[in-house]
Amino acid sequence: MSIKHGLLALLQDGPKYGYQLRGEFETATGATWPLNIGQVYTTLTRLERDGLVQPAAVRAAAQEDDGRSMYEITEAGRDELATWFRTPVTRESRPRDELAIKLALALAVPGVDVGAVVQRQRTATMQSLQELTRLKRNSSDGEISWQLVVESMIFAAEAEIRWLDHCEALLLRHRGKPRPAPQTYAVPDEEEARS
Structure with missing residues (x-):
């Protein structure tokens, strides 16, 4: 918005x-x-x-x-x-998804424990979901605009947890497979650049 x-x-x-x-x-x-x-x-x-x-x-x-x-x-x-x-x-039109970008980059950077990144995020998202659920339970039924906003955040947190579960399953399926070699780009020498 x-x-x-x-x-x-x-x-x-x-x-x-x-x-x-x-x-x-x-x-x-x-x-x-x-x-x-x-x-x-x-x-x-x-x-x-x-x-x-x-x-x-x-x-x-x-x-x-x-x-x-x-x-x-x-x-x-x-x-x-x-x-x-x-x-x-x-x-x-929605903002970039920082979490998806973070995981993609974690896969690209050697030495990053992607599984640990996923697990830490899942823990943080679960804590957030619990807090949102408490907020919803403690809000009055008359505040419909607040209820819509908090429920949207709850659904987003639930979806993030499902997506993280999917990421973890995908990582397990691909564990042990070598990472593809990074693409290299040939730099033309001076003579090739002139022609």
């Missing part, structure tokens, strides 16, 4: 200050994605530059004593938000 679209969604029901947006964002996501206030104001500045938000119409009432402005969503912002809600999230 982009901060940009999160702030636009929160501005749908009326003008807000940056600090209000930060608090409402953290409440809506169960504080699983904490924002610092600098991120909020930087994003609001970009949204204003792009014509998606504007300072609230009532300028005098929109300023606190310290000069902070209240923002409201524009029609272009509403269109952008509607498009975002209609557009499915694709795998290509």
Whole structure:
């Protein structure tokens, strides 16, 4: 999720200050994605530059004593938000999977105990899953946005554990097989380079 679209969604029901947006964002996501206030104001500045938000119409009432402005969503912002809600999230738009990259590199680097890397990750993910399960059990049923976020994190942790089990099984099947030799690339000598 982009901060940009999160702030636009929160501005749908009326003008807000940056600090209000930060608090409402953290409440809506169960504080699983904490924002610092600098991120909020930087994003609001970009949204204003792009014509998606504007300072609230009532300028005098929109300023606190310290000069902070209240923002409201524009029609272009509403269109952008509607498009975002209609557009499915694709795998290509998600961030890189650091764990998959880490395991791939561990396989490529001689001397790394890949099985130990997998086991340490499984232990950490299990601990995280247990903590998430406790959080879910202790949350009230009325907080549906928090419940959605925590359940998404639980499902992701469960999927990671299944994937780590798969990785371990794959490593066991390939244990004892020599690693393929790294590819080398011939560097042309000066005469070949000129021709």
